[in-house]
Amino acid sequence: MDDRQTRDLTEKQKIYWKKNTRLIQGLMVIWALVSYVAAIVLAVPFHNISFFGLPLAFWFAQQGSILVFIVLIWYYAKRMDTLDKEFGAREVILSDQSTGKEVSH
């Protein structure tokens, strides 16, 4: 990345961003495993495994994946709250001017 021309981020901001992206990556892996791997790629073998009244593949496809999506977003919001607190984040919205022309910080 070309960092030279910009105002340097503080060390803390770099760590914050790294922690944020690592959290996102982890959650995206689970997202892909649940929706694409469990419900689609493994649909044929999972069809023969019974999950209560349903084949496991069908359950993942039509119920389980949606429940996992909800948990993922909940966990992300909670973790980011903790991260914000840990790092003492202040809410600054870049442009609240209706003109929207200038980026102020």
Add this chain to the structure above:
Amino acid sequence: MSAETLTMILVVLTFGAYIYIGWWAKAKDTSSFFVAGKGIPAVANGAAIAADWMSAASFISMAGLIAFMGYDGTIYLMGWTGGYVLLALLLAPYLRKFGRYTVPDFVGDRYYSNGVRAVAAIATIFISLTYVAGQMRGVGIVFSRYLQVDIIVGVLIGMAIVAFFAVMGGMKGITWTQVIQYFVLIIAYLIPAVAIALQLTGNPIPQLALTFSDIAQRLSDLQLELGLKEYLAPFQDLSAINVFAVTLALMVGTAGLPHVITRFYTVKSVRAARYSALWAIVFIGLLYTTAPAIGVFAKYNLINSFHNQTLDQVRTEAWVPKWESTGLLQLEDKNGDGTLQLTPDAATNEVIIDKDIIVLSTPEVAQLSPFIIALVAAGGLAAALSTASGLLLAMSSAVSHDFYYRILKPNATEQQRLRVSRIMIFLSVLVAGYFGIYPPGFVGEVVAFAFGLAAASLFPAIFLGIFDKRMNREGAVSGILIGLIFTFVMILLMRSPQIFGTEEPILSSFLGINAQGVGVVGMILNFVVAYIVSRATAAPPAEIQQMVEDIRTPELADSPGQAS
């Protein structure tokens, strides 16, 4: 009281509430008109996103589609909910931090180009227009069935209502109207589902009734017996590659839809943006986990109410002739044995059920009270109207904010901009109504187009704009153009019978991927081309790189724990 009278009463009551709220929350300045003054609480925004997002298609058609597709119906279930994970984690907090009005605002500023802004605005208009035509049609159908008026009259009533609260209230009015509409539509969806779950399985919670009873297995066995496909088995209608591609296209398309993204600008803070994504998927998940249960229950009930029943017996049920008269249900005793048979062969099959009647007819098939039938009608209208108003606003802001103000006349006053916005909404309503009355034959097909387009154009541009600081104007423009042109051409070729009237599709699939999923290939092309071109050209200006960093990270206190 008859179902028709009750419907009339419920519709008048709910519409009265919508209009009152539109008037109560009327917008006085551009900020409240475009982004509701940025003061919407996360829970309310979540409900508004849910109502905005769940259209007549989700409410009326989806459970029916699933009932006919079985396992493969998952493309809609996972596709339309999984996109919220992308939105919540990858886009929403950063767009809120950026803090403007529209999607073209972000893309145009991030890539320092009015050309990119214009492309994003055109994509917004196209996507929204496609959708809104279907919504107005949905309103017309619900009215004509339950109020026994002409479909054109139904569309005109819908137009008047939407125009009133959208023109008056702007985003603020629409948000609060949509909150109410969410509760109307979810109650209308859940009550019959609970009643039928209880009837069929003894368990009142549809999600649990589906998982912890043998009803789905019974339906699957029943279908096999009739020679239909096994309901629970994967890849009966669609190949595995298509289930994969369409699911991904719908997910990414959802995350790229302008009218949904705009909603994240309306909350107070970045934190509220994260929580409104959470509330949105909770509210949406409530309907989306119920839909597969309704699909199974309704299909099971329908098969049992027709198969091997005598025609005369079936027609004594009041709802049967009513749906027959709409043409959405067709019964014919072809072999003259006095009873009806469901078969997989069109020549001998004696029962044709349109997928769109599954949800609407469910309460009647299960013999629930007329009040519930009326409630379902009001819910379908709430779903269609809330989505229509969100789309109209997205369309009109693309024209009035992005074209008129940001490109054509940057020194326009607040008053001028508000006036242009209101005129644009009014014009959009007329266009939407026209398409509702004279639907272009390919509307249903073009929904795939809208998602493919959003997935192949807007999503990569926004995503790279946040996560790749080195991404520049040249990369973004060439990526968007490649993604857009590829997807556009592919869909034209694959849908040529509907669009050009050719006998056979010019192209049947791209590497086995059908028109609904081909946006994924466009998206991949977009990413690859954008990356290569951006690395071959100059880095974006320093102030743009600065902006990206400001979007990514909050200001931090000097030492840990000093939150303010």
